[in-house]
Amino acid sequence: MLEAIAVLLACQLVGELIVIWADLPLPGPLIGMAIMFLGLVIYGKVPESLDNATKGLLDQLSLLFVPAGVGVMTHLTLLGEEWVPVISSLVISTLLALGVTGVMMQKLSARTDRKIKGAKNDN
């Protein structure tokens, strides 16, 4: 448990330091996630203690968004003025992203599957 917390915090700390040092336009925890990912690839599996400790954290992931979400109360006037374009932008662009990703992946993966199948038939 403690080992897992130490690893998570250390990855985040190194991530934050890299962001400051290299002046990157990226959030520190994301660099921490990349470091952790590389660590897992090198180690070759997920250590059991890390898996157990992080499972609890990831299961409650949505709770962690609440304090930031409550911050909307400081922008109520702003949203009151701009809610029509903001909500339209949000709904249309979300549906567009869904459609583009879904249709492209279905077309492209079908092509890959045909190629793999074709290569197998050739053998």
Add this chain to the structure above:
Amino acid sequence: MTTNVASMWVYLSTSPLLHLTFTITSFVFARLVYRKLGRPALLNPVLITVLVIVALLTWTNTSYEAYFEGAQFVHFLLGPATVALAIPLYRQITLVKRYPFALTVSIVSGSLAAMISAVLIAKLGDVGEQTLISIAPKSATTPVAMGIAEQLGGLPSLTAVLVILTGIVGAAMGPWLLDKLQVTDSVAQGLAMGLASHGLGTGRAVFMSEVAAAFAGLAMGLNALVTAVLLPLLWHWFM
């Protein structure tokens, strides 16, 4: 008696304990109701908890700063939780190896479509610059979207709310839209849900199929990465 209650309130309202307890208890109740009613998308527990807390803070005349004194302990965990997302991503790496080209092209196109269309539509509606930055990363998972908004000079707390709303829209309308577009392949369905509406879309994909859930998780992680890399670049080039 009244003075006792008043002095207790003065003590409690300045201690982090009250707002921390309040945050977690409200969420537990909101989630209980959500599960009992069969997980309707509009009763998303995060949305309900936020609304309840905002209503109560406004009613008791409490500032967000005072609330955050307690809630910061929950908020802090977002950082380590983002780092921990490397674990599910690592688990799905074998899936990536089958379709490296199709995945890269679909995720980059979907991510660009999400960012560019969000900014263009909001700009047509004459939205202010801070709101524009805050809405741009809305399809990425919350900690990442908030980090990007902050780096570019947006309002992270506004981004957090927009990201959650995006998740609710995608989770509620995604399966219907994919059906209309005749996207029947589980891999493509999951990828679209996770890319467009991150954790909430991934949560919905769990009820579609196991493959859809895995690819939704993958799309959520990769879209966070693509958004974090491309959005600051696009913003500096075009805005």
